[in-house]
Amino acid sequence: MSWIEIVVEVARAQAENFSDALMELGALSVSVEDADEGTDAEQPLFGEPGMEPKEAAWERSRVIALTPTDFNHAELVELAAAHCKMPVPEHSLRSVADQDWVRLTQSQFEPMLIGKGIWVVPSWHSAPDPTAIVLELDPGLAFGTGSHPTTRLCMEWLEENPPLDKTVLDYGCGSGILAIVAKKLGAGQVEGIDIDPQAVVSAEFNAVRNHCEIDFSLPNKVTTSTYDVVVANILSNPLKLMAPMLSAKVAAGGALVLSGVLARQADEVTAAYAPFIALSVWQERDGWVALHGRRPS
Incomplete structure (x- = not known):
């Protein structure tokens, strides 16, 4: 089975409510990215304890909603905009091929050499140098891989x-x-x-x-x-x-x-x-x- 992503650019003030509306109307998942990512206008978004950002949004936010292929995507965007009492934004669609998501995720984490001789190795890989200092560590809930x-x-x-x-x-x-x-x-x-x-x-x-x-x-x-x-x-x-x-x-x-x-x-x-x-x-x-x-x- 394949999927369709709806890509919509909205202002910071609209990002959270628009994302919530998409989910309530049937989107499988919704993520928000910086629409200026990779440009001089990119805005890093992070916070320290007690100073966390109030919202995960940027001045120009890109909202991406994953949906089944048989959805009426234009109608979904219209309904979400109406729910948020905002003009209907332009949107684009892009296909997401079905694949083995577990294998895809695992492929993104390869053994890492730290310093001169420390290897951090996910459990699904073998250590490139078993005689070195080897840490078997999978990406998880706690920060630090x-x-x-x-x-x-x-x-x-x-x-x-x-x-x-x-x-x-x-x-x-x-x-x-x-x-x-x-x-x-x-x-x-x-x-x-x-x-x-x-x-x-x-x-x-x-x-x-x-x-x-x-x-x-x-x-x-x-x-x-x-x-x-x-x-x-x-x-x-x-x-x-x-x-x-x-x-x-x-x-x-x-x-x-x-x-x-x-x-x-x-x-x-x-x-x-x-x-x-x-x-x-x-x-x-x-x-x-x-x-x-x-x-x-």
């Missing part, structure tokens, strides 16, 4: 500074990937903390899959006072707020590694940590930086 520059930066820092027999804390662990990398690089006790219970479940599953003994928990379950290495890949605002707490988790002489920081935010984050630990930019990639420093002995 190694594809984002901030995750890569933290993994590469750990590879260049192997935490042999050291205690490690991965704060904001997500999928647990940084904690697992630390353990596979020879760390001793490793713990992961996240405010999202689903992330804790995901991280525990990934640790077992990778034969790593790691303790994952919510913040109120932390027992160890300080660690030789503390890694936090979050976002700049929460990192600044947590400066006293995260710094206090670093043992004397220990290392602190922060990412999830845009290059233009580096100075304000380092300033927040200056009373506790002197941080500097370790590396920059695609507009993101990793900061690192050591607590005085």
Whole structure:
């Protein structure tokens, strides 16, 4: 069976209601994209905890509705516009061939080489180099498969500074990937903390899959006072707020590694940590930086 996508461009104020109307009228799914994607007018849309965008829409939003081929597509657009009390927008149609969606999705996730010798490998692939450090990790609900520059930066820092027999804390662990990398690089006790219970479940599953003994928990379950290495890949605002707490988790002489920081935010984050630990930019990639420093002995 094949499908038809209806493509409509609407203004930001209309995107959410128009999408909802399409769904109520029988569309199988609806997505919204930036109509200016790939141009100088493209608008990145993301937010930090407590500062999330109120709506997933852009000044010029492209609404895409998936429908069966036998729908009256023009009528669907007209009815949705009437429901929203807006003029009927122009629309275009494009065919979507039937295919094996599971295989298609899996094909989009190939083994990734991180740094010099860390492979992140989905479960449906074999490791290109089984003698390297191999993480079996499938895309899931919790952020972190190694594809984002901030995750890569933290993994590469750990590879260049192997935490042999050291205690490690991965704060904001997500999928647990940084904690697992630390353990596979020879760390001793490793713990992961996240405010999202689903992330804790995901991280525990990934640790077992990778034969790593790691303790994952919510913040109120932390027992160890300080660690030789503390890694936090979050976002700049929460990192600044947590400066006293995260710094206090670093043992004397220990290392602190922060990412999830845009290059233009580096100075304000380092300033927040200056009373506790002197941080500097370790590396920059695609507009993101990793900061690192050591607590005085």
